[in-house]
Amino acid sequence: MKDTEINERTERVEEIIETLETGDIELEKAARLRAEAHELLDELEEHLAVGDGEVAVLTDN
């Protein structure tokens, strides 16, 4: 996942939070947005575990 994808997800979560915070929303839609936000955040958390910190020496000097 590249920077743009991460930033897009983060921005979408922010949008969802703002929409929910206005309170002017149907309950069914609010539940749908909450589920979408959790899915995006799960993806972000999964992405943050990018590797296992391996150091590989390709070529000595």
Added chain:
Amino acid sequence: MGSKANEDDDNGVEKEDNGIDPSQDGVTTVSELNASIGDWISSAENLMSEFVVGEVTDAGVSNSTLYFQLTDDDASIQCLVFNNYRNRIDIDIEEGMEIAVVGELSFYEAQGNCSIYVHDALAMGEGAYQQKLEKLREELTEEGLFDDARKQPLPDYPEVIGVVTSVGSDAQEDALNAIHTRYPDVDVRVHGANVQGDRAPLDLEVALNTLDVTPDIDTVILTRGGGSNEDLRAFNEEDVVRTVADMDTPTVAAIGHEMDQTLVGAAADYRAMTPTDAGEAVVTEKALVTDDVTAQRERVNTAYSRVLEQKLDSYRTRVDDVFDAVETQHEHEQEVAATKRRYKLVIAALLALLLLGLFLWWFL
């Protein structure tokens, strides 16, 4: 030759008896040799010319004494300007200058080193290397190789980082420590290279080009620790500078210390001060990012709970309103029914009175 039998010295260390005795003729110690050289230098006439000309490199000040190497193509000698002479010299001795020094030759017996104790110095102009370097810097600047517009942003979330450095060096260790302290999960690919000497420029080019085409590498760090200006010359070689400038992968250069201004540093997308700074520059702090995600999740939950509460409050209010309306209607209906009953009683009473009236009128 003497016996091969082994003996112990005063410290109990086994010494081999090879028949050489420091006290015999033809044998000398390092101390005696250096003392002889020192005596010979101090008594030699015309050993030191009136002026010694060379380029100033590796200049610095320690305990008020200015020190530098006076260098030409093939050789260098250490020069020291003690504090009492520094104020008498008309020029500011700086890196890259070509100067002529006047002074006395001194031999430091303890280390077997020769130095010039400088009493005066005259400027000769920029040294040959420095002139060449400045000319190259001007050409590349004019070409736009160092322009900000050419520089690529570093990715915020790299997954794999390439490092070009001397394998096993302190620079490698510092850069890796900085990367993994901030972001332990990031994988690193190290491509070793000679970072000084004749082979260094080609080594560096090969390493950079290799990492640039290695799949998945998001950022490249080119680094080495501090050294003399001569040690860092590979990082001013035109081919190396052009390789760095042409990298498709965003590249960070951390060469030497903060004061070391190499052309590679100017051509890189980002110039870090030290290997540690380079490591810190290429990764964000994972703990902060995960904290942000956790905070966002809490905000989503809080905002959703608030929506839920508002809806429940709204439903509760509506139920209460409907109940109140029904109750009011019921009370009204009860009042109407009571009124009707009262009317019926009055009517019945009136009818009874009417019947009674008719009855009395009929029979009386």
